[in-house]
Amino acid sequence: MLGFGGLKLRSRCLLGFNFFQRHRVVTLETYGRNSGMLQEFGNALSFVLLAAILPPLILFIGKFFRPSFPHEGKLTTYECGELPEGSAYVMFNNRFYLVAIVFLVFDVEVALLFPVLLLFREAIDIGGNTAAQVFALAFAFLGVLFIGLVYEWKTGDIDWVRDAEDRRKHLETLEKAPQ
Amino acid sequence: MAVSDLFVAFCFLLGGAAAFFTAFHPNILYAAISLIGSLVAVAGLYGALGADFLAAAQLIIYVGGILIVILFAVMMSEDIYKRRFFEGAKKYFLPALAAAITFAGLVKITLSADWSGATKPDFEPTSRAMGWALVGPYALVFQYVVVVLLSGLIGAVIIARPALKMKKIDEDLERLGED
Amino acid sequence: MSLAEFLSGINQLLGTGIPMALFSILSAVIVLLLFAMPVGGFCTYLERKVAADFQERIGPNRVGPIGLLQFFADGIKMFLKEDSISKNADRWIYNFAPSLVMAGSFGAFAAVPFSAYIIGADLDIGVFYAMALGSLVSLGVLLGAWSSDNKWSLIGGMRGAAQIVSYEIPLGLSVLSIITVCGSMSLHQLVAQQAWPTPGGEGHFWNVFHNPFLFVNFFIYFTAALAECNRTPFDLPEAESELVSGFNTEFSGMRFGLYALSEFADVILFACIATAIFLGGWHVPFFNLQSLDIGLSVGELDLNPLVQSVLMIGVFLFKVSVLVFVVMWLRWTLPRLRVDQLMNLCWKYLIPISFFNLIGAAVWTWAFGGRSLLQLLGQVLGVS
Amino acid sequence: MAGLATYLPAYLIFALLLFSFGLIAALARRSAIGIFMGVELMLNGAALNFVAFQALRKGVIANDSWLHGHIFSLFIIVLAAIEAAVALAIVLRVFGSRQTIDADRADQLRG
Numbered sequence: 033m034l035g036f037g038g039l040k041l042r043s044r045c046l047l048g049f050n051f052f053q054r055h056r057v058v059t060l061e062t063y064g065r066n067s068g069m070l071q072e073f074g075n076a077l078s079f080v081l082l083a084a085i086l087p088p089l090i091l092f093i094g095k096f097f098r099p100s101f102p103h104e105g106k107l108t109t110y111e112c113g114e115l116p117e118g119s120a121y122v123m124f125n126n127r128f129y130l131v132a133i134v135f136l137v138f139d140v141e142v143a144l145l146f147p148v149l150l151l152f153r154e155a156i157d158i159g160g161n162t163a164a165q166v167f168a169l170a171f172a173f174l175g176v177l178f179i180g181l182v183y184e185w186k187t188g189d190i191d192w193v194r195d196a197e198d199r200r201k202h203l204e205t206l207e208k209a210p211q
Numbered sequence: 212m213a214v215s216d217l218f219v220a221f222c223f224l225l226g227g228a229a230a231f232f233t234a235f236h237p238n239i240l241y242a243a244i245s246l247i248g249s250l251v252a253v254a255g256l257y258g259a260l261g262a263d264f265l266a267a268a269q270l271i272i273y274v275g276g277i278l279i280v281i282l283f284a285v286m287m288s289e290d291i292y293k294r295r296f297f298e299g300a301k302k303y304f305l306p307a308l309a310a311a312i313t314f315a316g317l318v319k320i321t322l323s324a325d326w327s328g329a330t331k332p333d334f335e336p337t338s339r340a341m342g343w344a345l346v347g348p349y350a351l352v353f354q355y356v357v358v359v360l361l362s363g364l365i366g367a368v369i370i371a372r373p374a375l376k377m378k379k380i381d382e383d384l385e386r387l388g389e390d
Numbered sequence: 391m392s393l394a395e396f397l398s399g400i401n402q403l404l405g406t407g408i409p410m411a412l413f414s415i416l417s418a419v420i421v422l423l424l425f426a427m428p429v430g431g432f433c434t435y436l437e438r439k440v441a442a443d444f445q446e447r448i449g450p451n452r453v454g455p456i457g458l459l460q461f462f463a464d465g466i467k468m469f470l471k472e473d474s475i476s477k478n479a480d481r482w483i484y485n486f487a488p489s490l491v492m493a494g495s496f497g498a499f500a501a502v503p504f505s506a507y508i509i510g511a512d513l514d515i516g517v518f519y520a521m522a523l524g525s526l527v528s529l530g531v532l533l534g535a536w537s538s539d540n541k542w543s544l545i546g547g548m549r550g551a552a553q554i555v556s557y558e559i560p561l562g563l564s565v566l567s568i569i570t571v572c573g574s575m576s577l578h579q580l581v582a583q584q585a586w587p588t589p590g591g592e593g594h595f596w597n598v599f600h601n602p603f604l605f606v607n608f609f610i611y612f613t614a615a616l617a618e619c620n621r622t623p624f625d626l627p628e629a630e631s632e633l634v635s636g637f638n639t640e641f642s643g644m645r646f647g648l649y650a651l652s653e654f655a656d657v658i659l660f661a662c663i664a665t666a667i668f669l670g671g672w673h674v675p676f677f678n679l680q681s682l683d684i685g686l687s688v689g690e691l692d693l694n695p696l697v698q699s700v701l702m703i704g705v706f707l708f709k710v711s712v713l714v715f716v717v718m719w720l721r722w723t724l725p726r727l728r729v730d731q732l733m734n735l736c737w738k739y740l741i742p743i744s745f746f747n748l749i750g751a752a753v754w755t756w757a758f759g760g761r762s763l764l765q766l767l768g769q770v771l772g773v774s
Numbered sequence: 775m776a777g778l779a780t781y782l783p784a785y786l787i788f789a790l791l792l793f794s795f796g797l798i799a800a801l802a803r804r805s806a807i808g809i810f811m812g813v814e815l816m817l818n819g820a821a822l823n824f825v826a827f828q829a830l831r832k833g834v835i836a837n838d839s840w841l842h843g844h845i846f847s848l849f850i851i852v853l854a855a856i857e858a859a860v861a862l863a864i865v866l867r868v869f870g871s872r873q874t875i876d877a878d879r880a881d882q883l884r885g
Contacts, residue, residue: 073258074214074411075394076500077517078418083496086422087488087648091473094644099472129371129866131552131733132283133859136276137289137364138741140855142562143268146518147342148577149566152752153573153760154339155346161883163756166346170354171749176357178745180364187520189368190737191730192256193629206550214411215779223788230795231816239805240536244483245813247529249792253818256788260829261780262844263515264742265851267522272851275525275813277858279555284865286548306801310794315843321786331780332829336514337844338575344840356852363856371863 130189141177145170219259226252235303243281250274264338392512409678414511418500421510428501430654431461444722464647471643474538483537488648490530493676495652498523502576502662505672505702506680507695516577517565519664521558524618527656528554534649538641549626549729555615555704556736557624563744564607564614567751568597568667571604571760577663581671585678587765593678594762601763603750608668610744612713615660617736619653621717623724628731655737661713662706669709673703678706785826793819799856806868810861821847 148170155162184190229248236242250273257266345353394414398400401413435450435457442449451459498520500510513519528551535547572580585593594600598608617624641649663673672679679702686693727735758766778784796815801810828843 063716069261069263069336070215070259071394071410071414072392072511072513073263075392075414075417076497076513077255077258077657078219078414078421079500079510080493080497080523081416082418082422084489084493084678086496087492087645088485090469090648091485091488091644094338094473095470098643101472112312115623120630127733129283129286129549129551129862130286130368131556133367133371133862134854135555136280136739136859137360137367138559139562140852141357141360142559142566143271144345144353144852145566146455147264147338147343148345149570149752150338150573151342152570152576153755155271156756156759162346162588165350167756169346169350171217171752173357174745174748176361177364178742180361181741183365184368185738187368189276189372190733194377202672205688210349213776213779214409214853219784226788227791227795230792233804233811233815234795234799236787239808240480241482242799242803242808242811244486244533246814249815250818253792253822255826256785256822260785260825262825262829262847263513264518265825265844265847267515267518268848269851270522271518271525272855273560273814273818274529275522275555278529279532279551280858280862281807281811282529282536284862286536287866288805288807288869291856301872302804303798303802306798311795311799311827313797314794317790318787321783321790324783326782330830336576337841338515338518340841341848343841346843348840349845352849356849357852362855363859367859367863370860371866373867386843 043181105167133185134190137180145173146175215259219256222252222255222259224378225249225254239285242287243278244306246281247274247278250278261334262337264341391509393421393508393510396507406574417510418611421499421502422496425486426496426658427651430651431465433654433658433714433718434464434650435461436714437593437721439714440718441722442741444719450535468644469661473643475644479539480537487534487537488645488652490533492530492648492652493526494523494526494530495656497526498659499655499662500597501577502659503666504706505670505699506578506582506701507699509578512576512578512727514576517569517575517580517663517667520659521562521565524554524561527652529559529663534641537621546626550620553620553624553626553732555620556733557614557740560610560740560744561614561618563741563748564611564630565667567604567607567748570748570752571597571600571755573760577666577671580667581673584670585673585680586676587762587768588678593673594760595675595764596668596673598668598670599763601751601754603747603754604668607744608664609753610740610747611664611668612716614736614740615664616717616720619656619660619717619731621657622721623727625726626729631633657714657717658710659710661710661717664713665709669713671704671709674705782826782829782830785822785830786872789819789822791819792816792822806861806865810858810865813857814854817850821850824850 148166152163152166152170155166221281222266226249232245233242233249236245250269254269254274257263257269266375392414394410395415397413397416398410436461439449439457450460453459454464475481501513501516501520503509503516532547532551535543535550568580569575572583574580580597583594584596587593587595597604599605602607616622620626679698682698682701683694684697686697699762704731761769793816796812796817798821799812799815800809801812803812824843824846826843828841
């Protein structure tokens with residue numbers, strides 16, 4: 033059914049007999065045709081929920097053991113000992129926004145390429161020109177976005193702080209300029 | 212009461228409450244945080260419906276990409292954060308009324324239809340099938356989306372470029388450039 | 391086959407009617423609480439020992455025989471320290487952020503294949519699931535830093551988020567090249583295909599040696615994973631010398647302990663995933679562990695799979711510890727990168743190289759029908 | 775409650791709920807980012823609709839084996855991401871020139 037990809041391993045139970053195979057089909061029939069995948073989701077979900085519950089749980093249990101002497105000095109934010117002036121919600125380097133924009137587009141590209149490149153190996157086994165089609169589609173997709181990256185590079189947008197060459201030129205002109 | 216019914220009900224509650232706060236919470240940052248709740252709830256529903264690739268794609272693109280961008284934008288415009296204002300019931304009245312009417316009407320229509328023929332979701336792995344769909348009937352759309360991605364990327368960067376000028380060095384260069 | 395199924399096998403054996411859902415939670419508890427957290431804590435002790443060894447000093451040896459209980463003592467100390475939340479911090483988000491970071495780094499342990507029979511959750515989208523949860527970590531870092539109302543933590547948090555976010559792309563591209571070569575996303579199958587190539591068998595040995603493009607991609611994956619966990623030389627977000635302690639400046643007591651623990655869990659997680667997809671999980675050269683047959687059996691249960699599983703877990707954890715040691719080794723040898731070097735490295739070097747490696751890997755698989763370098767050599771020499 | 779997970783109208787009503795909250799947020803929010811979040815919610819509601827029909831009504835949509843519903847919602851997610859990138863760029867420019875992204879105050883067309 034999956035050509036090469038479906039490498040079916042004899043999934044024997046660790047203790048060497050196969051009782052639970054039947055057990056699995058009987059109880060979960062009510063929900064989906066073969067809800068083995070749903071069972072795997074359940075496992076993954078229990079991992080995520082357990083990990084999400086842990087910090088508040090630990091912090092809450094700790095509340096009973098932890099000393100709590102709120103003192104004026106302790107509650108102000110740490111600023112190397114001096115009194116913090118102004119709030120921390122202040123503007124900052126706007127290069128971060130460009131990174132966010134370009135990241136978003138390339139992250140979408142990676143996510144879209146996953147299903148297509150997944151088939152590449154199977155397309156080769158199917159033979160004929162399916163492999164050529166999948167290759168052409170996926171790498172046309174990749175190439176077009178690589179043009180985007182080259183455009184960013186050339187216009188110097190992804191340089192974090194004007195690249196070194198610019199700065200050197202800038203410093204030279206500063207020295208030559210009459211004070 | 213299969214575990215998945217419990218999970219789906221929990222996702223409905225979490226998603227609904229989070230969407231409510233996104234719409235009505237006076238402080239934009241909390242609205243953004245509650246948007247995370249509704250997005251994760253929708254990703255959970257995709258999992259319960261057997262769309263495993265979509266659940267992961269939603270987490271990667273929405274929660275890992277778009278929300279980072281939204282939080283960057285919210286952090287930039289921090290003046291709104293300090294002004295904790297509720298936009299006034301008057302401002303919310305008309306949109307809430309319009310949304311309530313559409314919601315009630317459409318819910319009545321959905322419930323009036325007969326949903327007897329529904330089937331159980333078959334929990335086959337979907338990423339391979341989506342790959343074949345992207346390569347097969349949706350190949351043109353796949354290439355069209357990459358062109359939209361590229362134009363979006365270049366457009367966003369061109370729009371954002373004036374705002375991303377590094378004030379200090381560029382002014383020096385321009386000032387020195389003239390004389 | 392997931393750990394929960396294996397445990398439900400025992401339930402079947404004993405005949406108790408415990409529902410399947412409890413076993414998935416039990417498997418989560420086992421992997422998280424008995425593997426990830428203790429090993430994460432123990433690594434903090436190991437790191438200090440390794441660091442001490444590099445600097446020719448002894449390192450912690452007071453608590454326990456040779457300091458082995460040091461991490462336990464650290465844990466208790468942090469648990470009992472006061473957790474003072476500054477008054478204009480944003481309490482709600484301040485408490486919500488660590489659980490996001492923890493869910494991101496510990497949740498992905500479900501996808502790690504410890505042995506052929508033991509895997510947290512045998513998802514068909516294993517690697518993609520791990521990347522999806524990785525993106526939660528960057529959100530948690532950003533929110534934690536933002537809500538603690540401290541200039542240093544805000545700058546550290548922004549840097550951390552920008553760094554984690556932008557290094558996700560080379561990570562994704564190198565995983566893409568693995569998927570192009572192996573044709574499957576589920577970690578169980580990715581590892582199964584890396585067995586030693588026997589004439590009939592499916593294996594094409596470790597993906598690192600599959601073709602030169604994947605070899606280079608392994609190092610790109612490793613560098614991007616280092617940047618994802620904020621480890622030196624990319625530990626800009628918590629650069630002690632500049633930003634006091636970066637985004638966790640305001641965290642004290644157990645809250646800081648949780649962030650440090652989830653950072654270490656990230657290191658172990660990326661070492662596990664790198665071992666699974668690049669270094670052939672539990673496969674050993676020259677021999678296929680699954681065909682080992684000792685014939686040891688108790689009553690009518692043959693313990694063969696159990697012995698194989700223990701060996702596989704041993705091999706897997708050995709490779710993971712080698713990678714974690716390299717991460718610690720880098721910490722005390724490489725200087726820290728500046729922000730612009732960090733971003734230039736990602737956007738101008740790692741992404742273009744992994745682009746071309748992806749194309750190269752696809753052409754290689756197409757040309758040789760997915761056979762690896764080793765298989766080709768075997769055919770040329772007529773050996774395998 | 776039993777069988778809720780395979781009861782299609784439940785998903786449709788939840789999608790409608792998301793859509794209407796998104797509509798309220800888009801219409802009533804003053805800040806540009808608030809409007810954008812409302813649009814995100816509406817898109818999520820629509821995407822969930824597609825997936826619910828694809829998964830629970832095999833006969834109607836998926837007469838053949840292609841996963842049309844899932845593909846549609848994947849493209850919705852992708853295009854929402856591009857929209858977010860352009861939206862951030864616009865918000866940056868508006869904030870650059872007017873120091874606020876209050877949609878009401880940024881309505882004059884002068885530069």
